[in-house]
Amino acid sequence: MTEKHVYPVNPDFAKRALITREQYDQMYRQSVDEPDAFWGEHGKRLDWIKPYTKVKNTTYDYNNLSIKWFEDGELNASANCLDRHLAIRGDQTAIIFEGDDPAESRHVSYRELHEETCKFANVLKSQGVKKGDVVTIYMPMIVETAVAMLACARIGAIHSVVFGGFSPEALAARIDNGKSRFVITADEGVRGGRKIPLKKNVDAALRNENLGGVEKVVVVSRTQGDVPWNEGRDVRYEELMKDASADCPPEPMNAEDPLFMLYTSGSTGAPKGVLHTTGGYLVYASMTHQYVFDYQDGDVYWCTADFGWVTGHSYILYGPLANGAITVLFEGVPNYPDSSRMGQVVDKHKVNVLYTAPTAIRALMAEGESCMAGTTRESLHLLGSVGEPINPEAWEWYHRVIGDSRCPIVDTWWQTETGGILISPLPGAFDLKPGSATLPFFGVQPALVDNDGNVLEGATEGNLVILDSWPGQMRTIYGDHERFVQTYFSTYKGMYFTGDGARRDDDGYYWITGRVDDVLNVSGHRLGTAEVESALVAHDLVAEAAVVGYPHDIKGQGIYVYVTLVQGEEPSDELKKELVQWVRKEIGPIASPDVIQWAPGLPKTRSGKIMRRILRKIAANEHDQLGDTSTLADPSVVDELINHREFQ
Numbered sequence: 078m079t080e081k082h083v084y085p086v087n088p089d090f091a092k093r094a095l096i097t098r099e100q101y102d103q104m105y106r107q108s109v110d111e112p113d114a115f116w117g118e119h120g121k122r123l124d125w126i127k128p129y130t131k132v133k134n135t136t137y138d139y140n141n142l143s144i145k146w147f148e149d150g151e152l153n154a155s156a157n158c159l160d161r162h163l164a165i166r167g168d169q170t171a172i173i174f175e176g177d178d179p180a181e182s183r184h185v186s187y188r189e190l191h192e193e194t195c196k197f198a199n200v201l202k203s204q205g206v207k208k209g210d211v212v213t214i215y216m217p218m219i220v221e222t223a224v225a226m227l228a229c230a231r232i233g234a235i236h237s238v239v240f241g242g243f244s245p246e247a248l249a250a251r252i253d254n255g256k257s258r259f260v261i262t263a264d265e266g267v268r269g270g271r272k273i274p275l276k277k278n279v280d281a282a283l284r285n286e287n288l289g290g291v292e293k294v295v296v297v298s299r300t301q302g303d304v305p306w307n308e309g310r311d312v313r314y315e316e317l318m319k320d321a322s323a324d325c326p327p328e329p330m331n332a333e334d335p336l337f338m339l340y341t342s343g344s345t346g347a348p349k350g351v352l353h354t355t356g357g358y359l360v361y362a363s364m365t366h367q368y369v370f371d372y373q374d375g376d377v378y379w380c381t382a383d384f385g386w387v388t389g390h391s392y393i394l395y396g397p398l399a400n401g402a403i404t405v406l407f408e409g410v411p412n413y414p415d416s417s418r419m420g421q422v423v424d425k426h427k428v429n430v431l432y433t434a435p436t437a438i439r440a441l442m443a444e445g446e447s448c449m450a451g452t453t454r455e456s457l458h459l460l461g462s463v464g465e466p467i468n469p470e471a472w473e474w475y476h477r478v479i480g481d482s483r484c485p486i487v488d489t490w491w492q493t494e495t496g497g498i499l500i501s502p503l504p505g506a507f508d509l510k511p512g513s514a515t516l517p518f519f520g521v522q523p524a525l526v527d528n529d530g531n532v533l534e535g536a537t538e539g540n541l542v543i544l545d546s547w548p549g550q551m552r553t554i555y556g557d558h559e560r561f562v563q564t565y566f567s568t569y570k571g572m573y574f575t576g577d578g579a580r581r582d583d584d585g586y587y588w589i590t591g592r593v594d595d596v597l598n599v600s601g602h603r604l605g606t607a608e609v610e611s612a613l614v615a616h617d618l619v620a621e622a623a624v625v626g627y628p629h630d631i632k633g634q635g636i637y638v639y640v641t642l643v644q645g646e647e648p649s650d651e652l653k654k655e656l657v658q659w660v661r662k663e664i665g666p667i668a669s670p671d672v673i674q675w676a677p678g679l680p681k682t683r684s685g686k687i688m689r690r691i692l693r694k695i696a697a698n699e700h701d702q703l704g705d706t707s708t709l710a711d712p713s714v715v716d717e718l719i720n721h722r723e724f725q
């Protein structure tokens with residue numbers, strides 16, 4: 078790294094910053110050397126109904142795995158996000174809602190959000206929802222979604238938010254896996270001027286015979302669109318809210334009681350329900366939100382994620398609200414009505430902190446600097462990035478064009494499983510290097526290991542593991558604890574394996590290089606290659622399919638599919654289109670294949686394992702670097718694929 082690639086701490090930002098480099102060094106040391114003292118102190122940032130006397134009780138011992146934080150404490154997440162703010166900031170804005178239509182926005186105060194949440198919590202109770210029940214939320218980005226999540230938390234129900242872009246089939250699989258008896262949805266969502274038939278999708282999902290267990294579907298009116306109605310099962314949000322009492326005492330929850338589950342893709346099998354608990358998660362989400370975004374009272378903070386992903390949970394809802402923040406909730410997309418929308422929203426609501434994804438930045442970059450014309454963005458003082466590695470060019474562009482060369486950028490590395498940010502700059506403390514997530518947050522002990530699990534020292538590259546637990550860590554995979562232990566703790570015994578690779582430089586800065594397993598990251602969305610493959614082979618004409626990622630200018634990774642048709646079937650462009658539609662139907666538009674290549678055969682080892690390494694190289698047009706192909710059962714397959722490679 079040359080000096081010109083280092084951005085020293087911005088002196089103006091340092092003046093207001095909560096944490097200096099000296100403080101970071103001292104606090105980090107304590108967090109690792111004396112975790113009980115450190116987290117015992119910082120756990121007090123929340124209101125506890127019953128204070129904890131124990132702090133950290135965790136072991137990564139493979140045969141004896143156990144993760145508990147604040148285990149004898151009791152609290153309620155919704156009370157921490159709402160009730161405790163009423164006396165000091167009841168009339169302050171909690172949520173600024175910005176509609177898909179730029180003419181539509183409104184402010185919701187903490188008092189209003191509290192009242193709606195209490196009412197809806199009573200509604201859920203009246204519909205039979207009890208503590209420990211799983212409630213599926215399939216909603217657009219509207220205030221009622223925040224209300225629904227907080228209302229679940231208030232009564233101790235476990236919410237399971239399913240991204241509104243998922244297909245009925247994907248929704249059905251998640252409802253089924255969670256044995257969820259309740260669904261909350263909206264008539265339709267609106268994004269980029271287009272309607273999304275959420276209620277219709279729920280109906281289609283529930284037609285699946287295995288889902289007979291769903292008792293109630295609560296439907297919020299977003300568009301007042303005409304939707305089919307199933308008397309007895311479907312109930313209207315607005316009608317139930319009319320008569321609901323606004324008095325609903327928060328349920329005391331043990332720190333280790335579940336708060337929510339959220340499905341995410343792994344390298345094998347069906348998506349897994351990542352389970353987060355109450356105390357550790359909320360301490361960690363709120364503390365990272367405060368320090369990473371240097372959040373201070375009155376700052377207007379905008380995270381552009383969706384509630385369907387973990388970023389929406391931790392950094393639109395729980396972290397910010399626990400901190401009494403003003404959080405922007407955006408229903409739309411960055412390029413509607415046109416590509417100046419992001420700048421427009423920043424100016425309209427005087428946003429100080431903008432947290433978005435590299436894919437959005439690259440899409441704007443492709444439009445050219447004119448996409449910020451007519452906006453000043455002068456309110457911004459900090460930028461954030463999440464979801465995938467940010468390439469230095471996109472970082473520089475974000476810094477220069479969106480942030481007017483004035484705002485530090487926090488490149489935050491974390492995962493659904495980690496609950497909150499693990500590696501990120503603290504903006505008033507660290508010099509920045511474009512493309513590096515820099516250093517670990519308090520209490521986080523990253524390490525790089527070789528393929529045999531040996532810890533590597535100094536400047537090097539390897540598999541990224543975490544050596545000890547932090548409070549926000551997931552506790553299990555819903556309904557499959559064994560899979561949890563296997564997935565995260567069996568590759569390198571005694572360590573949490575992230576699935577990512579990383580490089581560490583001479584300053585100890587981490588550079589995340591991307592997944593080292595069979596997980597794709599398409600526009601910041603995680604997808605398992607196995608998921609896309611099983612969708613494809615479910616098609617009658619597909620005999621076999623192999624899916625790999627390839628470098629894509631905007632999406633980060635695109636989806637490259639090799640398909641072998643059943644004997645006697647002829648490849649055609651129509652069939653390609655049909656397969657793309659098929660995958661969209663099975664999973665959702667985010668899984669649309671970018672390239673389909675017909676493959677008369679796939680490169681396999683003699684034991685029949687598909688050699689994806691080779692398929693990745695062909696897709697990336699790097700077939701001069703195939704490496705060792707001597708273990709292939711039939712090497713001629715490779716030449717055939719190279720000769721018929723699809724051009725992107």
Ligand code: 6R9
Nearest residue numbers: 463464465466488489490491492493589603
């Ligand atoms: C929060 C979130 C997790 C995977 C993760 C990694 C990639 C996320 C990143 C990043 C490089 C960053 N990732 N943030 N890679 N730099 N700042 O995205 O969770 O959807 O579970 O994805 O995303 O590969 O393992 P999730």
